[in-house]
Amino acid sequence: MKRMVQVLLPVVLTAILAVAAANPGEQAPNFTATDSNGQIHHLSDYEGKFVVLEWTNSGCPFTIKHYASGNMQKLQKEWTGKGVVWLTVLSSAPGKQGYKKATEENAYVKEKGASPTAVLMDPSGQLGHLYGAKTTPHIFIVDPSGKLVYNGAIDDKPTTDAQDVSGARNYVDIALTEALGGRPVTTASTQPYGCSVKYQ
């Protein structure tokens, strides 16, 4: 029995660590997170809906590219208007760039004219690590059955130049158009670009 535990335990632990990331085609990890208004959200609350998770950091030049140009706000408005749940996530640790208190974040969202369904406050980085969020921005899309259908960059121009927004292939637009149209997502996985998420 002891021998079996010695052999199996490392295998079990490796398996547990290995699933702490989200791969397209697999069930997206369920989570519990609190938003900037103190409400608790679980991914399972949104069964039957498409969900977008958008990692953000207001000071990161790559994030600024998409917010100053109005690109992110445009995506949020368009897709929440079509019934998609859009969750912006802040995984910056306290003291690090992008960290905000709830009231600061609500003021920021208002100032930017952003319209996420909710902003999830993740200063411990737990949600970020659960999904394997690497950069800001980093986008994950979950379908109504809870399956992850997209993990990666917001578009195909990995730069800080706002002029690159209009000519870029927007992977979020493409994936949601395909998925909401009942078609498979053709580009399900790309390398995200941005600043590194400011974990603890």
Next chain:
Amino acid sequence: MRHCLLTLLFWIVANSSILAQAPDTKVSLVPEENPVKPGSETLVGIRFQIPPGWHMYWVNPGDAGEPPKVQWVLPAGWSAGDLEWPTPTRMVNPAGVDYGYENEVMLLTPTKVGQSGGDLTANLRWLVCKEVCVPQKGSAKTSLRVGTSAPDPAGAQIIGAAKAKLPKTPPIQWKVNAFQNPGQLILNLRPGTKVQQATFFPAEREIIENTATQKLSSTSYAAQLALKRADTTKKVLRLKGVLVINGATAYAVDVPVK
């Protein structure tokens, strides 16, 4: 008056996350030769002196960041080729692995010389990061004369040192090659000695997983490095990058993937 000051202070604090600052990065152009022979090829280095504690990125920045970009303004008849990048270092942080440079980097530019001399200007944009990332820009200029070529008194030695930091072409007898296994790219070489340690830096994004351990197997004459494929739908036809052996010597890799 006090109300105005408080409002101003509030505004500065509220926007402080957007007003990220970095110390200046000094940029300069360093010629290898001056004068240069008309119609010949010469090397011009773009030198970045990076503020201490900050870093810049390689052609493939890795998981985060952005490489520097140059836009040249040259005398008529001159042209600038692709940048030659020195071997980067591997920078690990909680979110991933990046590739770049600290302290200083010299990007070498093979330059085709016209029939007459003049000013060469490099308009540069780059990202410098520490805890935060700050986009910076600047211009560097140098004047080159044409004639019988001669080493630039200040530049020749600096360029020589920079050339030594470029990855070398591996000897042909090493038979460097690559093939795919499910989820893996395998890099093989026969250097004729035992490789104790190896690190591969991919020159392109979306090829390998930058955070994954690179597993080395080596005999007294051959070595194999297993690289975890990136989780993307991009097809890999060639493996391009830099292989650093025993933490000491860097080799340029550019092979088809079988």
